[in-house]
Amino acid sequence: MHVLLVAPSAPPKNSPEAMQVGRFLSSLDPSVKVTLVTTPIVAGWQWEDRSLAVDRPRMNVVELSLPAHRSTQRLLANRRLSFLHNPDSDFWVRWFAGHVLQRLSDTPDVIYSRSGPFSAALLARRLKMMSGKPWLMHLSDPWSDSPYRQLSPRRAAVDRFQEEACFAFADMITLTTEGQADHYRERYPDRAGSIFVTPNMMPVVQPLQTASRPEGPLRLVYTGALYGERDPRALLSALRILHDAEPSGKERIRLDFYGNMAPEMAALINGYPGCVAHGPIPFEEVADVQAKADVLVTVEAGGDNPLLLHFMPSKNLDYIAIGKPILAVTPKGSQTDRLCRAGYGWSFSPDDSPAIAEKLSQLARDFVAGNRIEQCPNLRASPFRALTVTDGIKQKLQGLVAKHDVKGCEL
Numbered sequence: 001m002h003v004l005l006v007a008p009s010a011p012p013k014n015s016p017e018a019m020q021v022g023r024f025l026s027s028l029d030p031s032v033k034v035t036l037v038t039t040p041i042v043a044g045w046q047w048e049d050r051s052l053a054v055d056r057p058r059m060n061v062v063e064l065s066l067p068a069h070r071s072t073q074r075l076l077a078n079r080r081l082s083f084l085h086n087p088d089s090d091f092w093v094r095w096f097a098g099h100v101l102q103r104l105s106d107t108p109d110v111i112y113s114r115s116g117p118f119s120a121a122l123l124a125r126r127l128k129m130m131s132g133k134p135w136l137m138h139l140s141d142p143w144s145d146s147p148y149r150q151l152s153p154r155r156a157a158v159d160r161f162q163e164e165a166c167f168a169f170a171d172m173i174t175l176t177t178e179g180q181a182d183h184y185r186e187r188y189p190d191r192a193g194s195i196f197v198t199p200n201m202m203p204v205v206q207p208l209q210t211a212s213r214p215e216g217p218l219r220l221v222y223t224g225a226l227y228g229e230r231d232p233r234a235l236l237s238a239l240r241i242l243h244d245a246e247p248s249g250k251e252r253i254r255l256d257f258y259g260n261m262a263p264e265m266a267a268l269i270n271g272y273p274g275c276v277a278h279g280p281i282p283f284e285e286v287a288d289v290q291a292k293a294d295v296l297v298t299v300e301a302g303g304d305n306p307l308l309l310h311f312m313p314s315k316n317l318d319y320i321a322i323g324k325p326i327l328a329v330t331p332k333g334s335q336t337d338r339l340c341r342a343g344y345g346w347s348f349s350p351d352d353s354p355a356i357a358e359k360l361s362q363l364a365r366d367f368v369a370g371n372r373i374e375q376c377p378n379l380r381a382s383p384f385r386a387l388t389v390t391d392g393i394k395q396k397l398q399g400l401v402a403k404h405d406v407k408g409c410e411l
Contacts, residue, residue: 001032001033001109001110001397001398002033002034002035002106002107002108002109002110003032003033003034003035003108003109003110003111003112003397003400004035004037004100004104004110004111004112004127004133005021005025005034005035005036005037005112005113005114006111006113006114006120006123006124006127007021007036007037007038007113007114007120008037008038008039008064008090008093008113008117008119008120009021009038009114009116009117009120010022010036010038010052010114011025011049011052011053011054011116011295012041012046012048012049012050012051012052013041013048013052014052014280014282014283016047016140016224016313016314016315017116017140018052019052019212019283019314020114020140020200020201020314021114022052022054023201023202023203023204023386023390024201024282024386024389024390024393025054025056025059026056026204026386027201027204027386027387027389027390028056028390028393028394029394030056030057030058031058032058032394033058033059034056034058034059034060035059035060035061035062035104035108036059036060036061036062037062037063037064037100037123037287038061038062038063038064038384039063039090039093040063040065040069040070040073041063042069042070042073042074049282050282050284051283051284052283060105062100062103062104063183063239064093064096064099064100066092070358073089073333076089076091077089077093077113082155082218083155085155086155086158086159086162086214087117087118087119087122087143087158087159087162088118088119089117090117090119090120091119091122092119093119093120093122093123094119094122094123094125094126096123097123097126097127097129097130097131098121101127101130101131101264105134107131108131108133109133109401109404110133110134110135110136110397110401110404111124111127111128111131111133111134111135111136112136112138112393112397113123113135113136113137113138114138114140115139115140115141115143116140116141116306117138118139118143118162118163121139121161121162121166121170122166122168124137124170124180125165125166125169125170128169128170129169133404133406134171134172134400134401134403135169135170135171135172135400136170136171136173136174136393136396136397137166137170137172137173137174138174138175138198139173139174139175139176139180140176140200141176141180141311142175142180142183142184142307142310143159143163144156144159144160145183145187145307146307147229147263147301147305147307147308148228150192150228153210159371164188167184167188167191168188168191170194171194171400171403172194172195172196172396172400173191173193173194173195173196173260173276173405174195174197174198174393174396175195175196175197175198176197176198176199176200176311176312177197177199177310177311177312177335178197178307178310178312178336179307179335180197180307180310180311181195181196181197183306183307183310188376192316196396198389198392198393198396199312199383199384199389200312200314200317200384200389201317201384201385201386201388201389201390202317202318202320202382202384202385202386203287203317203318203321203386204386204387206298216254216255217251217252217254217274217293217364217367218252218253218254218295218363218364218367219254219256219292219293219294219295220253220254220255220256220293220294220295220296220297220327221255221256221258221289221290221292221293221295221296221297222255222256222257222258222259222296222297222298222299223258223259223286223289223290223315223318224258224259224294224313224315225259225260225261226257226259226260226261226262226265226299227260227262227301228260228301229301229302230299230300230301231265231299231301231350232257232265232269232299232329233268234299234329234348234350234351234352234353234356235255235297235299235329235353235356236268236269236272236275237336237353238353238354238356238357238360239253239255239270239272239273239274239275239357239360241354241357242360242361245357245361246361248388251274252364252367252368253274253364254274254275254276255272255274255275255276255278255297255362256276256278256289256293257269257275257276257278258278258279258280258281258286258289259279259280260279260280261277261386265277266279267349270371286318287318287322290318290319290322290324291322291324293324294324294363294367294373295324295325295326295327295345295363295373296319296322296324296325296326296327296345297326297327297328297329298313298316298319298326298327298330298336299326299328299329299330300313300317300328300329300330300331300336300350301350302331302349302350302351303331308331308334309331309334309335310334310335311331311334311335311336312335312336312339313336316328316336316339316344317384319344320339320344320382320384325344325345325346325373326339326340326344326345326346326347327345327346327348327354327356327359327375328340328345328346328347328348328351329347329348329349330347330348330349330350330352331349331350332347334347340389366386
């Protein structure tokens, strides 16, 4: 089988989506040929991380680029040109469908697109129109209804039109959680039978826990970007409550943040005792700081949009793969809340800083007393294992190929 994989976010880019693409490529059966269609790295929040590079046999890469790409892409991504960003700043890739087909050494059997960016789906749609090959569209996040996409009425209408066109034309659609899949089954009832779940996956090789941790206080670590409503203030407020009630607590807990964030957010974090904003680091270093932590932290947005309950941050899967408990600030009933309640840690609502402070105090006391902090359940049967998830994707792709071949024989 020859898979034409449309993934502008792919290794060695360091975005969460690029990491998921890398895990898919690394765990996919080596007998499957892959042609990866991607774009160059243009710094910013999505930077190059060579530790994420994938060395896969039988893989060709078609890199799409504009003239003077780095400068041109930065110009096109400028907020002043946001009226062009339909659906995002990679909008231009859809016009490269003919170029992609010309670059292929042989005809693919199936098209598999990974979004974000959502422009990957628009390119894949044109590739299907021109090649006639079946297409599996994967959305790692909801599209037009996403609570994270704040658009003008005009752009929102274009966004919905583009989403509808892709849902109507894709042979199969996958989302990362059952809640997201149910949302789209309700929105597009005529496509409900073609909408499935492909969850995010853990690292292909389970990271090894560090044998010894650094000396010092109880260490909590957050890894990943902080932006928009993904705000750690509830956690910081909990630390303030703890420090006011127990002044010695300032010496007993350390909270480290690794990842992209606005300078104002970094200054806010660094203003709290025991809190340090480090900025982004390579993924291989991320695994090391996670392994040296006692508790790993997740922060999710609160709000009234029901879709907020149906996101599963990929960092959660990195956390449980490394065998450390999660302390999550997340809405009640969210995917992360359910994960924690299943034995992977503790979850608290974004408006419940007192409860977070109480838990931090308990963890600090247990740590000083030498009590073992709870560990995650056995992961061998986890539905998030990379091989399990990738095998499910492969079966879906093979099913589309077989169905397409049967239709071809009938014509």
